[in-house]
Amino acid sequence: MFAPRISARVQAIKISATKEMPMIAAKVGGCVSLGQGVPSFVTPPLVVVALMRELAENPSAGKYSLQPGLTDLRRACADLIAREKGVVLDPETEMGITVGAMEALFCAVSTLVDRGDEVLVPEPFYPSHVEQILMAEGRPVLTPLRRTDWGLDVEAMRRAVTPRTRAMLISSPHNPTGAVFAEADLRQAAELAVEHNLAIICDDTYDYLSYDAPAFSLAQIPEIRDRLIGVGSFSKRYALTGWRVGFFFAPAGLMAEMLKVHDCVAICAPTPSQHAALAALAAPESMCREFLDALRRRRDLACARLDALAPFFSYVRPGGAFYIMARYHLPEGLDIPSRDMAVRLIHEAKVITVPGDAFGPGGASSLRLSFGAEEKDLNEAFDRIEGWVKKEFGNLK
Numbered sequence: 123m124f125a126p127r128i129s130a131r132v133q134a135i136k137i138s139a140t141k142e143m144p145m146i147a148a149k150v151g152g153c154v155s156l157g158q159g160v161p162s163f164v165t166p167p168l169v170v171v172a173l174m175r176e177l178a179e180n181p182s183a184g185k186y187s188l189q190p191g192l193t194d195l196r197r198a199c200a201d202l203i204a205r206e207k208g209v210v211l212d213p214e215t216e217m218g219i220t221v222g223a224m225e226a227l228f229c230a231v232s233t234l235v236d237r238g239d240e241v242l243v244p245e246p247f248y249p250s251h252v253e254q255i256l257m258a259e260g261r262p263v264l265t266p267l268r269r270t271d272w273g274l275d276v277e278a279m280r281r282a283v284t285p286r287t288r289a290m291l292i293s294s295p296h297n298p299t300g301a302v303f304a305e306a307d308l309r310q311a312a313e314l315a316v317e318h319n320l321a322i323i324c325d326d327t328y329d330y331l332s333y334d335a336p337a338f339s340l341a342q343i344p345e346i347r348d349r350l351i352g353v354g355s356f357s358k359r360y361a362l363t364g365w366r367v368g369f370f371f372a373p374a375g376l377m378a379e380m381l382k383v384h385d386c387v388a389i390c391a392p393t394p395s396q397h398a399a400l401a402a403l404a405a406p407e408s409m410c411r412e413f414l415d416a417l418r419r420r421r422d423l424a425c426a427r428l429d430a431l432a433p434f435f436s437y438v439r440p441g442g443a444f445y446i447m448a449r450y451h452l453p454e455g456l457d458i459p460s461r462d463m464a465v466r467l468i469h470e471a472k473v474i475t476v477p478g479d480a481f482g483p484g485g486a487s488s489l490r491l492s493f494g495a496e497e498k499d500l501n502e503a504f505d506r507i508e509g510w511v512k513k514e515f516g517n518l519k
């Protein structure tokens with residue numbers, strides 16, 4: 123019997139807990155999910171209609187596109203970035219369309235990181251950022267976010283810089299904390315990058331989903347344009363998670379190198395999905411605004427439900443994305459690791475959450491709760507959690 127030797131790179135990574143919990147829940151059945159990073163909205167009907175027409179009328183719509191992506195889509199993305207971030211890009215040489223933000227990140231990390239190179243990753247972290255650095259045989263160097271407000275702690279990043287540091291990977295609004303990093307902190311991070319000659323990977327997957335004020339992006343700082351790879355996604359803002367389409371932008375030389383990786387892992391992003399993205403970009407602004415308003419209401423609802431569970435849960439109110447890192451406080455002398463807590467919630471309360479430990483030490487004794495679900499499902503999940511907490515730990519007050 124053949125026993126394949128698994129590469130050390132692949133042995134070093136694992137499937138994230140975000141995906142593991144729904145698999146456990148599928149065996150239990152009847153669970154409500156606060157687990158996955160998916161907004162509940164269906165594919166916008168105008169995207170479906172535009173794509174059906176495209177497939178019927180355009181013989182190229184089901185074929186490979188140009189390797190960096192459809193010209194019209196690169197232009198439309200460049201227009202969006204110019205409008206929202208003030209970055210003027212040449213769509214011919216500085217933009218590429220990818221298989222979601224995920225593939226853009228993979229191309230960026232593989233292009234920048236050699237074996238042993240260090241990348242600063244604020245923690246709690248998005249697990250795939252770390253896995254991608256490990257896949258490139260680099261070293262993710264975790265720098266804690268401020269524990270009081272999940273703000274970007276640039277001094278902690280500064281202390282972590284060594285001669286091997288190559289890059290920083292920053293995402294705001296942030297998964298898993300929902301933090302929207304302050305402009306002043308991001309500007310300091312940019313200065314740190316210039317001081318130590320670091321590249322910046324700016325994962326703006328959630329850039330539109332900021333509830334109290336627009337999120338500031340590192341891409342808005344002209345002085346670091348030469349060292350910045352910007353990453354964007356159609357998944358969350360346009361409710362197109364399953365279509366797997368995103369984009370990246372960078373100076374032409376760097377883009378040419380990243381497109382070599384894109385070619386060898388994907389050839390091109392799925393062409394029908396690129397047409398879907400083009401239709402989404404042409405949609406009236408009100409479409410995304412409705413998603414944003416609905417998610418803001420869900421954020422407020424989830425926070426109110428957590429407040430009612432104080433002091434069992436404490437949390438920092440999220441300003442963006444659709445996640446809350448909720449810390450649980452158990453009676454004196456009791457300790458339940460977050461994975462055990464999440465698994466018990468699946469079996470005993472039939473609610474899916476993600477163990478905070480999966481996102482680094484800052485997630486200890488915490489659960490990541492997503493508020494992407496509809497209000498009735500959020501209420502059902504919180505009813506179940508509340509009933510379970512009261513049964514297990516008595517009256518909370």
Ligand SMILES: Cc1ncc(COP(=O)(O)O)c(C=O)c1O
Pocket residue numbers: 159221222223224225248293297325327354355356357363366367368
């Ligand atoms: C921080 C972050 N970056 C990237 C991604 C991947 O996004 P996409 O669906 O565009 O690949 C996600 C998905 O949840 C995410 O949370």
